[in-house]
Amino acid sequence: MSKRVAWRKIWRKDSVTTEQPALVVDHLTKRFGDRTAFSDVSFEVAQGEVFGFLGPNGAGKTTTVRTLGTLIAPTAGSATVAGIPLTRANGVEIRQRISVMPESPGLYLRLTVAENLEFFAGLYGVRDVRSRIRDALEAVNLAERSGDLCGGLSKGLRQRVGLARALLSDPVIMFLDEPTSGLDPVAAREVHDLINVLRHRGVTIFLTTHRLDEAERLCDRVAILNTTLRTVGRPTELRQQLFTSALVVKTVGPLHDPGLLFKATPGVLSWRADDAGAYVLSVSDPRVAAPEVARALVGVGADILSISEAQHSLEDVYLELVDEDVEARKR
Amino acid sequence: MMALDLSRVAAVVRKELRDYRRKRSIVVGMLILPAIFLIEPVLFVFLGAPDPVGDPSYRAPLLLLLLIPVITPSTLAAYSVAGEREQGTLEPLLTTPIRQLEFIIGKAAAVMIPSVGLSYLVFGIYLVVVRLFANPVVAAGIFNEGPMLLALFLFTPLLTGWSIVVGMAVSVRAGEIRVAQQLGMIASLPPLGVVVLMVTGVIAPTFTAALVFAAVLLAVDVLALRGISGLFDRERLVTGSKASRP
Structure with missing residues (x-):
């Protein structure tokens, strides 16, 4: 059976019918004595969304x-998880609808892969355990290793077993903490593919990761936490919020008087030359400014190599926000 | 009263027994101690002087046999939470729908089953050896200790229960398995005082005394089990500190 067919078999998600958010977090705070772990955190995660949760250590x-x-238990605030209010009394019901894969998969090393999954299937009350385990293992490409002792598996394979375990109960929300940690690029790509399939099946993924490229590629929206929530939004929105638009202009040779040229060009706010000899122009709207810049360059007889819109990565956004916090602490 | 899902309890028991079976140090540890504690009673069968019935020395081997249900489970119980924590499996386990009580009962049952089974097996071996090989006077002396034999039968699961509760409580708090095992073993010993008093004749070993002390032990076990359930709060297990409710 092909892997993709197995992925399609494993989860239902026909139950996702309402537009109610999968997660609603409202002014949630947790303190341990005098230490605040997180404070006044609020966000919502829609059903079927892949939500990235980023932040520095601690x-x-x-x-x-x-x-x-x-x-x-939270110290203050409230939350609704998979449609159920987060209270102590609702713990069992919430845990029945979610699965959590910690960064370290936490497997019983003296048990086989199948025995590990069988144990967790028992705790979730999964029916048709054998076929469920087989499907989960096929989904992570581990069906042939079901009889292996987990102690004999590499870190990457253990991570995949942890992922299979998270799939067993057909959860509405999956909390994945660094799911590709320790995986080689091929295995990491398989996990990314799996997350995408899960998304299309309506499973909500709450992805904690340090890999910003992973978050950028997989997540519909991201939140950046640094004890308080620094920002929430789509990666493109965050880039727009934090950085002004810019054009990168490359010419065959250096311009005679770039200051005079760009100052006179409509739509250009400021300019600088970068280390590679290109000109980076801050602009109000790239679609308006780019033709004006092209015309101005042609007007002074410059040989244009390229004019492109500068792309800020999610990493730029992340570093900008986290650095702000570091600077604020210094002050 | 919250509902108890026995299938989840059974899943924990099955997993624990598999895990124990594959950990050689656990299996060896479980077998060696009972074997050692069986030596003296068996030697007594062969070497014991055929003295008149009622000699308290006939009861001494029974005290040794009752050490088995105290010491054997304490090692396993100490491993129950500290072991999960040490191999990083505690948090994934706690994220499942298992309830606190199901977790405790599953863990306790997984220790209880092999410990009580082994204790009764050793007890049975001892009685068979007595019946087959002992001097008839010695055999009669031992089989005439009816109250002590009843105590042995009743106290075995109850002392095991106490040892498990204490061992699990220590296991929650201990940072290392070895520390948990040592503390658990020491903390499990006090109830044996009753047996010592019966063996030495300070408390007359009668059927009534055996039944009364069995009832007391049962009550102590139940109370202790209730007492430790608070320790199994998820937040306390994961973070080491008590939950602070809003």
Whole structure:
């Protein structure tokens, strides 16, 4: 059976019929004595959304996941997880609808892969355990290793077993903490593909990751946490919020008087030359400014190599926000 | 009263027994101690002087046999939470729908089953050896200790229960498995005082005394089990500190 066919078999998601958000977090705070793990955090995650949760070490990401996973109780605020209010009394019901894959998969090393999954299937009350385990293992391309002791598996393979375990219960929300940590690029790509298939099946993914390229590629929206929530939004929106638009102009040779030229060009706010000899122009609207810049360059007889819109990565956004916090702390 | 899902309890028991079976140090540890504690009682069968019935020395081997249900489970129980924590499996386990009580009962049952089974097996071996090989006077002396034999039968699961509860409580708090095992073993010993008093004759070993102390032990076990359930709060297990409710 092909892997893709197996992926399609494993999860239902015919139950996702309402437009109610999968996760609603409202002014949630967790303190341990005098130490604040996270404070006043609010966001919503729609059903079927892949939501990236980013932040530096100690920012409160894991504590947030533990709180939403009903492992620890919030100090203040409220949340609704998979449509159920986050209260102590609702813990079992919430945990029945979610699955959490911690960064370290936490497998019983003296048990086989299948025995590990069988144990968790028992705890979730999964029916038709054998076929469910087979499908979960096929989804992570591990069906042939089901009889292997987990202690004999590489870190990457253990990570995949952890992922198979998270799939077993057909969860509405999956909390994945660094799911590609320790995986080689091919295995990481398979996990990304799997996350995409899950998204299309309506499973909500709450992805905690340090890999900003991964977040940018996979996530519909991201949140950046640094004890308080610094921002939430689509990566493109965040880039627009934080950075002014820019054009990168490359010419065959250096311009005679770029200052005079760009100052006189409509739509250009400021300019600088970068290390590679290109000119980076801050512009109000790239679609308006680019033709004006092209005309101005042609007008002074410059040989144009390229004019392109500068792309800020999610990493730029992340570093900008986290650096702001570092600077604020210094002050 | 919250509902108890027995299938989840059974899943924990099955997993624990598999895990124990594959950990050689656990299997060896479980077998060696009972074997050692069986030596002296068996030697007594062959070497014991055929003294008149009622000699308290006939009861001494029974005390040794009752060490088995105290010491054997303490090792396993100490491993129950500290072991999960050490191999990083505690958090994934706690993210499942398992309830606190199901977790405790599953863990306790997985220790109880092999410990009580092994204790009764050793007890049975001892009685068979007595019946087959002992001097008839010695055999009669031992089989005449009816109250002590009843105590042995009743106290075995109850002492095991106590040892498990204490061992699990220590396991929650201990940072390392080895520390948990040592503390658990020491903390499990006090109830044996009752047996010592019966063996030495300070408390007359009667059927009534055996039944009364069995009832007391049962009550202590139940209370202790309730007492430790608070320790199994998820937040406390994951973070080491008590949950602070809004």
